[in-house]
Amino acid sequence: MAPDPMARALLLAACLALAGSAAAAGTASVEVPMRDPWVPPELAKQARVGAPSSGAELQAEVDRKLRGRFEAAAGPQGLLTRDAARAAGLGFIDRHFEAIDRRHAGRVSYEDYRQFLRSRAATAR
Amino acid sequence: MLRAFLPRTACLAAALFLSACGGSGGGGNGAGSPPPQTQAYTDPTVYSSAATASLAQPVDTASVTHHTLTLGASTLHYTATAGHMTATAPVSGLAEASFFYVAYTLDGAAPASRPVTFFYNGGPGSASAWLHLGSYGPRRLATGMPRLDAPAPFPLVDNAETLLDVSDLVFVDAVGSGYSEAVAPNTNRTFWGVDADGAVFRDFVVRYVAANQRQASPRFLFGESYGTTRSAVLADLLESAGVEVSGVVLQSAVLDYNSNCALVARITQPCTGYVPSYAATAAWYGLSQPVPSADALPGFLDDARALARDRFDPAVRAQMSSGTPPDAALLSQLSAFTGMPPAKWQAQFNMTPDFVRMNLVSGSTLGRYDTRVSVPGTAPPSGDDDPSSYLITPSFAFRIGEYLANELGYTTPTSYTLLSNAIQTWNFSHDGRPLPDTVPDLAAAFTQNPRLKVLVFDGYDDLATPFFTTERDLARLGTGADVQVKSYVGGHMLYLDDAARPLAKADLAAFYRRALGS
Numbered sequence: 001m002a003p004d005p006m007a008r009a010l011l012l013a014a015c016l017a018l019a020g021s022a023a024a025a026g027t028a029s030v031e032v033p034m035r036d037p038w039v040p041p042e043l044a045k046q047a048r049v050g051a052p053s054s055g056a057e058l059q060a061e062v063d064r065k066l067r068g069r070f071e072a073a074a075g076p077q078g079l080l081t082r083d084a085a086r087a088a089g090l091g092f093i094d095r096h097f098e099a100i101d102r103r104h105a106g107r108v109s110y111e112d113y114r115q116f117l118r119s120r121a122a123t124a125r
Numbered sequence: 126m127l128r129a130f131l132p133r134t135a136c137l138a139a140a141l142f143l144s145a146c147g148g149s150g151g152g153g154n155g156a157g158s159p160p161p162q163t164q165a166y167t168d169p170t171v172y173s174s175a176a177t178a179s180l181a182q183p184v185d186t187a188s189v190t191h192h193t194l195t196l197g198a199s200t201l202h203y204t205a206t207a208g209h210m211t212a213t214a215p216v217s218g219l220a221e222a223s224f225f226y227v228a229y230t231l232d233g234a235a236p237a238s239r240p241v242t243f244f245y246n247g248g249p250g251s252a253s254a255w256l257h258l259g260s261y262g263p264r265r266l267a268t269g270m271p272r273l274d275a276p277a278p279f280p281l282v283d284n285a286e287t288l289l290d291v292s293d294l295v296f297v298d299a300v301g302s303g304y305s306e307a308v309a310p311n312t313n314r315t316f317w318g319v320d321a322d323g324a325v326f327r328d329f330v331v332r333y334v335a336a337n338q339r340q341a342s343p344r345f346l347f348g349e350s351y352g353t354t355r356s357a358v359l360a361d362l363l364e365s366a367g368v369e370v371s372g373v374v375l376q377s378a379v380l381d382y383n384s385n386c387a388l389v390a391r392i393t394q395p396c397t398g399y400v401p402s403y404a405a406t407a408a409w410y411g412l413s414q415p416v417p418s419a420d421a422l423p424g425f426l427d428d429a430r431a432l433a434r435d436r437f438d439p440a441v442r443a444q445m446s447s448g449t450p451p452d453a454a455l456l457s458q459l460s461a462f463t464g465m466p467p468a469k470w471q472a473q474f475n476m477t478p479d480f481v482r483m484n485l486v487s488g489s490t491l492g493r494y495d496t497r498v499s500v501p502g503t504a505p506p507s508g509d510d511d512p513s514s515y516l517i518t519p520s521f522a523f524r525i526g527e528y529l530a531n532e533l534g535y536t537t538p539t540s541y542t543l544l545s546n547a548i549q550t551w552n553f554s555h556d557g558r559p560l561p562d563t564v565p566d567l568a569a570a571f572t573q574n575p576r577l578k579v580l581v582f583d584g585y586d587d588l589a590t591p592f593f594t595t596e597r598d599l600a601r602l603g604t605g606a607d608v609q610v611k612s613y614v615g616g617h618m619l620y621l622d623d624a625a626r627p628l629a630k631a632d633l634a635a636f637y638r639r640a641l642g643s
Binding site for chain 1: 174215216246247248249250251252254350351354361364365366367368379381382383384385388389390393394493494511514515518521522523525526540541542543544545546548549553556558559560562564565566568569572573575576589590598600601602603605
């Protein structure tokens with residue numbers, strides 16, 4: 001007769017509890033059941049209503065994300081130096097700064113950055 | 126280990142006696158005396174998974190052990206490093222969290238041509254032990270899924286499908302899980318949110334790469350479930366930080382929490398993305414009409430996708446918006462594909478996965494992670510009541526600490542937190558939404574790195590992150606993004622399946638070759 005899996009799981013759990021009471025090391029703790037993915041019920045009510053973004057709308061979301069980071073690091077003029085990029089943790093812009101700074105101005109605008117990303121995407125294809 | 130050994134032996138004897146299921150010792154690698162470089166580490170630190178906990182000082186210590194794995198004609202010599210590495214904030218350099226990780230590195234490989242892959246599970250709040258001991262590490266637990274007669278606790282065996290022949294592997298635990306903990310003045314809860322978690326994982330990867338001189342190594346991310354949400358956020362953050370990512374593997378993806386009808390108040394969302402998974406489950410139990418052969422299954426599921434997209438989706442929307450009942454022809458088509466009688470479809474037209482799990486097979490409850498697992502009885506529908514999860518959890522909980530101590534030389538007085546309660550207080554908000562949609566993050570990663578490649582692994586029999594929902598989420602990226610989807614007969618953790626794992630490993634190896642241009 002095949003063992004009842006539930007009974008086996010319970011037996012094993014009991015054994016693990018016994019082992020755990022004797023020595024903490026070697027047994028793992030499970031504070032909640034595995035239910036990934038899951039969200040608390042009150043959050044489930046706050047899900048997006050309507051279609052998700054795609055195409056130009058999705059690209060606009062990407063643009064907002066990249067622009068937000070750029071502008072937070074740039075000065076009030078919206079221009080970013082290599083040092084400022086580095087200080088803000090924008091390693092990508094730091095690494096590609098010379099290519100982004102086509103005018104060799106030592107400062108780049110978000111438009112310069114976007115142009116660079118576009119031309120890079122074009123050459124990758 | 127004497128204290129732990131005695132009760133374990135007694136338990137295994139009891140298990141043998143009571144349920145006639147065997148236990149097999151997993152301790153020791155049987156490879157003889159360890160090489161001299163081996164350095165065990167007894168970590169005196171006590172770690173806590175509590176929301177308010179933090180370490181007074183960062184921890185940066187690890188054990189080092191050397192191992193050999195024979196795979197057919199070839200032998201892999203590798204080093205395992207198990208311990209902590211502290212992530213520091215990018216600008217201030219202040220310690221954020223000490224991450225527990227286990228790294229497997231192939232001895233004698235040239236770092237520039239040797240990729241490094243970071244693995245993590247999800248939850249959020251789960252440690253990485255599932256992927257670590259279940260998927261592509263050098264050792265794995267033989268679970269026998271979806272069979273239920275494998276000896277438990279599952280034995281630890283050499284893994285013929287390890288990815289170590291292709292890449293170095295780093296299994297890392299999220300803050301507040303495993304033995305990972307925040308460093309004061311932060312607390313674990315500081316990093317319990319989509320954005321803070323992504324950022325601290327970025328800082329761990331940056332630190333790992335710098336500390337191990339892996340700047341020239343191609344980098345890959347391998348996340349599962351919520352770990353795929355994390356991967357999308359993390360890939361964007363790494364690219365932005367100038368740390369290029371070559372490839373991202375999404376195991377059972379949930380990129381957009383808003384599109385999964387079981388995660389949202391269901392009146393707002395059709396369960397369209399689940400219908401083909403219901404069909405796959407019905408096919409497994411021989412309840413669909415027709416019952417497709419293994420070769421015919423992909424075509425059958427293509428037809429199920431078309432039915433879901435072209436007929437079911439508009440009908441559910443019509444019912445939601447104007448109360449229009451579905452027509453009888455559609456109910457009978459749905460019934461043929463899913464094995465659920467037309468009357469059930471009529472009663473709950475926007476059918477949820479829990480309903481299918483409780484009602485498809487009379488007198489049984491099916492697994493959520495793997496519907497091929499069934500147990501007698503029908504408990505009330507609940508995401509907590511998943512036999513395909515609770516039947517394997519005790520073995521992973523039992524083996525992880527034992528493996529770390531006996532094989533990797535890392536011991537600690539703390540018990541490993543396999544699943545923390547972080548999920549209950551997690552800050553899910555991201556980019557202005559209460560529930561995360563990380564498709565824009567993945568799109569941003571592609572914008573910054575057009576050579577990025579993404580591989581998606583799906584199990585047909587997974588009712589947690591259904592494959593058609595994932596396909597629809599990824600379709601938003603358009604044709605410019607290099608995304609490849611591979612689906613197998615199997616569950617959420619399809620790597621546990623002895624038939625699926627070799628297929629997935631071959632696809633994984635091909636993906637790495639392509640991503641590396643070799």
